[in-house]
Amino acid sequence: MISCLGISKKYVSVEALKDITFEVPQGEIFGVIGPDGAGKTTLFRILTTLMLADSGTATVNGLDVVKDYREIRNHVGYMPGRFSLYRDLTVEENLNFFAKVFHTTVKENYDLVKDIYVQLEPFRKRRADALSGGMKQKLALSCALIHKPAALFLDEPTTGVDPVSRKEFWGMLQNLKRQGITILVSTPYMDEAALCDRMALIRNGSFLAIDTPEGITAQFSKPLWAVRSNRMSKLLADLRAGDGVESCFAFGDRHHVTLKREEPGRLREYLANQGHQDVEIDRIQPGIEDCFIRLTMP
Template sequence: MVSLEVERGEIFGIIGPDGAGKTTLFRILTTLILADNGTVEIEGKDVVKEYKEIRKEIGYMPGRFSLYQDLTVEENLNIFAKVFNTSIEENYSLIEDIYKQIEPFKNRRAGQLSGGMKQKLALSCALIHKPTVLFLDEPTTGVDPVSRKELWEMLKRLKEQNITILVSTPFMDEASMCDRIALMEHGRFLQVDTPEHITGQFSHDLWAIRSDNMSVLLSDLRAMRSVRTCFAFGESHHVTFRNNVSDIVNLEKLLKSKGHSSVLIEQTKASVEDCFMDLTYKF
């Protein structure tokens, strides 16, 4: 049960954990599998009836960077150019930014590239025919943080070329890079909106709490009646309270009496991940 509309020239993120159904959704959108029911139109064309037309104009990068591992960087790009009846030269300007970073390695086999370089090559291959809509299935999975950041910058530049981009990711912190996002779990959309709207709708005060013993702190907090939700969030635990107005001073005393030292409690802004956890939390 998903329903969405993506505007032309928009970066639309589909965000959800592994197994949420992102890849399945992408395969339905790219005409690779048939949905049990419902309809999809890409650029005004039906994915079932007019799949041949759609396949000519979309670009698709599957989750595993589908490249020919035993062919070189240049050979891979050349083959995908030929698949779309074009040549590297014809649309070089579109991929130049990305491709020139891997061009020094153009005679290296794709299987010997790092994750980040594979990603850039796969993206170049998906772009070589100047698609109107670009589908990127988990392009940042298995890639180092620097390359992840670079990818989002590249997508921003592609957006300026009026290419519609649909991108899926399991990393909630990448949500802010998208114009709009859909939070997905168990094959359903929880919310579709801009990242700002989604975080703005978070209806509780959110507190970041830390002490010197984080794992004990988590179970202590969860055992408290006044605590509504408590999730481990990297350096601190994010907590919401039932009555929303909570006596923070008392809480600090309580935690210290339970043996926690260097307790730090501060209010924080909800991130997309907080919203996702809140939406999926079963009360």
């Protein structure tokens, strides 16, 4: 459905994308996971025909992003990172406008947006700029869907959105996937990565890895230990100073640690000598965030 071969893009001196190659089959949710400035938005703009790559080729739904740019626009829905609907139109007016621009009607494709749009219905006479963040996001998704696109490009749809609304939003994406829509979605939140079918970790314009969530975490090459004690701040410093410790990062109420040699018994002894009490050391499965850190460690 989406195919990208050797795409590169440079802005003056910054290489925004370096030789990006990947494929997304129909009906897949593919995540582009990485921090601000990694190149996510540039990639989305190139694939939605809003920007030209310096080199490489890409197709969406079998159409070339350069030659067939007009036709592609009828087949893709794009939700940019910044809220880009008409602020002085109402909810209903915005949706009708986007339907009309794509030569269709809200009625014709209502099935597709129904689940999302019913939540907006009570506010259909409200101007878009008077909606809360979560509602704006739902309206933007409805407008991106109203012409029944084959592929949906969502650029950081959940940035700045609270954890509960984020979970809801991902539920909606699962519903769209079931209707056969291909979804390319970017996010800086690592916990969302686990909800994608496959993903690419991106940093400084390059893909660090492309795989399923399980595939990514399986690449973590060392046993990972979660450590806690009664003094977490001191524990972080002591772990970093410990000579058997390879890496150590804070993860909520525990620190995630890899060891140079797999001897957690000696670590326990060392921490006791440093005055730590209630020390717990557990072997755990690494998550996407552990992998991202490991891949980007200096």
